[in-house]
Amino acid sequence: MDAAAAKLIGAGLATIALAGVGVGIGNIFGSFVSGALRNPEAAPRVFGNVLLGFALTEAVALFALVIAFMILFVF
């Protein structure tokens, strides 16, 4: 296979990580909403943790982006 074509396929494969991140972010906010509906008074207190979890999960997607960029531009 051509090296350039393999690079493009590799960068595309690196985005599979987004599947897991989608599940993760959905899980975070889904759990937050269901928890907030059960106990609305506690909701504002955990929202900081929700944002922290969101940022940490989102970072995983960006690690995949970095890998895709590395495959495309570094090698």
Added chain:
Amino acid sequence: MHSPMEQFEIKRLLDFRIGSFDASYTNSALWMTIAVILATFVFVIGMRQKALVPGRLQGVAELGYEFIAGMVRDNVGNAGKQYFPFILTLFVFILFCNVLGLVPYSFTPTSHIIVTFAMALVVFLGVTAIGFIKHGVHFVSFFVPKGVPFVLLLLLVPIEIISYFVRPFSLSIRLFANMLAGHTMLKVFGGFVVMLGIWAGWAPLAFIIAFTGLELLIAFLQAYVFAILTCLYLNDAIHMSH
């Protein structure tokens, strides 16, 4: 059309070399200087009046101070008090770099991995040194989880060691990749506006406006995450939670 990566190009503004070492004043250094000057301005000018009922600028300064003070208190406890100035400085510097990067035609120093990696490495080395100073050689037992059978330890200790040494990388890549991805995305959609022209260009333009709001949130959130993870690492080193 320009490439969306062009905004991250480092340009020399003042050429300055010591031997073969390139110490030029770049646009990255310029925006870091602006961030430091603005942060100093907010804190020094804001707190000059020392009013009991704070004005606007003093309110901002006190809000930032209280926010980080509360974070250090909650996550590290009283032992973290002496490291509070460092964490506040780190947070404010990253916050100003991130937010100033959203100004059109500006430059985001935190979108370069070497900048964030230098900060993360200082945090990592400092925290490790604090651990060894506080606990001596006993700090090595941080890598050995308690109450685990010996056979599992063979597996868990290498994992603990790897996850410890990966910290500076994950800390720096998180901040850098967030900034890189956000700014690239804004520029890519900016390209769509130009390509679609006056009839359909407003759709990506509306997206850009909404996304800039999200970017503002992320600029703050990443500074917060960097500071809170520094607190958590510090807490690990001081209290050796496991």
